[in-house]
Amino acid sequence: MLGKIFVATALAVTLSGCVVAVGGDHDFDDDSSWKKAQRYNQEQVNKLQMDMTAEDIRTLMGKPDFSESFNKDGQMVQVLFYRTHHDKSDGKTTKEECTPLIFKQNKLVGWGDKAYQYL
Numbered sequence: 845m846l847g848k849i850f851v852a853t854a855l856a857v858t859l860s861g862c863v864v865a866v867g868g869d870h871d872f873d874d875d876s877s878w879k880k881a882q883r884y885n886q887e888q889v890n891k892l893q894m895d896m897t898a899e900d901i902r903t904l905m906g907k908p909d910f911s912e913s914f915n916k917d918g919q920m921v922q923v924l925f926y927r928t929h930h931d932k933s934d935g936k937t938t939k940e941e942c943t944p945l946i947f948k949q950n951k952l953v954g955w956g957d958k959a960y961q962y963l
Contacts, residue, residue, distance in 0.1 A: 878927065878937065885926040889943055889955065896952040898922055901945060908945075909937050921963065922947040 888905045901924060902908075910925035925942035944960040946953050953959070 882927050882930065882941075885928045885943070889926070889928060892945070892952065892955060894952055894954075897950050898924065898947050898952075901952065909942050910939055916963065919948050920950070922950070923960065923963075 885905060891904065892901075896904075905926055908924035909927050912923040912925075914921055924945045924947070925939055926945065927937050927941050928943040929941055931938060931941045943955055944957070945955045946959045946963065954962070
């Protein structure tokens with residue numbers, strides 16, 4: 845019995861310094877991966893030029909967060925979405941937190957919400 849008390853006391857003393865953080869809003873953590881990606885994407889959007897190909901963009905910015913492809917008026921349209929701003933702290937990236945990049949016939953023809961609305 846004395847041995848069990850000793851083990852329990854030793855565990856209590858050694859584990860008393862352990863802290864586990866669960867949940868919460870970690871906006872103070874500037875090193876979080878989504879913030880790094882978001883900041884990087886913002887910088888890359890400033891480098892965009894009309895007529896870049898989708899492959900040029902993927903080389904520059906990496907894999908998009910979302911993508912869409914469809915045929916409109918006989919032209920192939922592709923939209924790549926890259927996270928560029930924060931909406932709410934729910935741990936999920938949404939299209940509303942992304943900048944759309946619009947391609948027609950594999951050439952960049954516009955980006956941003958206005959360009960996406962004009963589709």
